[in-house]
Amino acid sequence: xxxxxxxxxxxxxxxxxxxxxxxxxxxxxxxxxxxxxxxxxxxxxxxxxxxxxxxxxxxxxxxxxxxxxxxxxxxxxxxxxxxxxxxxxxxxxxxxxxxxxxxxxxxxxxxxxxxxxxxxxxxxxxxxxxxxxxxxxxxxxxxxxxxxxxxxxxxxxxxxxxxxxxxxxxxxxxxxxxxxxxxxxxxxxxxxxxxxxxxxxxxxxxxxxxxxxxxxxxxxxxxxxxxxxxxxxxxxxxxxxxxxxxxxxxxxxxxxxxxxxxxxxxxxxxxxxxxxxxxxxxxxxxxxxxxxx
Numbered sequence: 210x211x212x213x214x215x216x217x218x219x220x221x222x223x224x225x226x227x228x229x230x231x232x233x234x235x236x237x238x239x240x241x242x243x244x245x246x247x248x249x250x251x252x253x254x255x256x257x258x259x260x261x262x263x264x265x266x267x268x269x270x271x272x273x274x275x276x277x278x279x280x281x282x283x284x285x286x287x288x289x290x291x292x293x294x295x296x297x298x299x300x301x302x303x304x305x306x307x308x309x310x311x312x313x314x315x316x317x318x319x320x321x322x323x324x325x326x327x328x329x330x331x332x333x334x335x336x337x338x339x340x341x342x343x344x345x346x347x348x349x350x351x352x353x354x355x356x357x358x359x360x361x362x363x364x365x366x367x368x369x370x371x372x373x374x375x376x377x378x379x380x381x382x383x384x385x386x387x388x389x390x391x392x393x394x395x396x397x398x399x400x401x402x403x404x405x406x407x408x409x410x411x412x413x414x415x416x417x418x419x420x421x422x423x424x425x426x427x428x429x430x431x432x433x434x435x436x437x438x439x440x441x442x443x444x445x446x447x448x449x450x451x452x453x454x455x456x457x458x459x460x461x462x463x464x465x466x467x468x469x470x471x472x473x474x475x476x477x478x479x480x481x482x483x484x485x486x487x488x489x490x491x492x493x494x495x496x497x498x499x500x501x502x
Contacts, residue, residue, distance in 0.1 A: 298328055299328065304345060369462065448499055
């Protein structure tokens with residue numbers, strides 16, 4: 210059984226598509242199909258069933274997954290052992306919520322890559338939870354601690370949020386106390402697209418329904434910069450929006466945490482462990498710097 214065929218098998222299992230697996234592996238879909246067929250011939254088993262939705266694992270394919278992943282981890286460990294501990298190398302894909310990805314992680318990852326010239330990091334910014342079992346990312350940052358799944362979880366950092374608005378908006382419509390909030394326009398998440406209860410900030414502070422909404426933190430911030438109303442903003446994002454000021458900071462303040470989430474089997478991979486340590490250390494430094502600003 211060829212490791213390269215197993216690598217292709219894992220890519221198809223995780224993406225459920227020959228073309229998507231080909232893009233991930235940088236080979237053409239026809240070659241992916243031939244490699245899968247060769248592995249099926251070698252194992253004398255049908256590993257996938259094709260449907261309009263894509264390639265789904267058969268029962269035999271599902272039984273092969275843990276063995277293929279064990280070989281994948283062993284191969285990665287062997288490469289690390291040969292390269293030595295002097296610096297991080299290779300590709301790491303990190304998934305993160307878009308607010309964290311836009312306003313905190315660029316500085317953090319730039320410093321880590323500067324310290325490790327052989328390292329390549331892909332930052333996937335999406336306002337949703339990542340599926341680590343399908344290897345959408347090597348690790349992900351979440352806004353709440355997952356309670357299920359074969360995962361390891363570490364606190365990345367705490368962070369604070371405050372109500373904010375543009376100076377122009379507040380000049381037109383000042384906010385003097387919390388009772389005033391019911392008379393103001395609000396910017397926030399699209400209610401039915403709030404994917405985690407920790408993001409339901411406006412309900413927590415008793416704000417009225419939103420006037421303008423988006424599933425993107427960056428879009429919400431730009432609404433506020435245009436004077437569209439009040440909204441809850443990460444303190445670490447405020448330095449990127451000098452038009453905004455905190456509103457009633459002594460009375461309305463929220464605290465949340467980012468969590469670093471990894472597949473349980475990856476805890477033995479030294480390269481990922483060292484990257485996680487650097488990510489936690491640099492994230493805490495950056496949050497402290499931005500919140501102080």
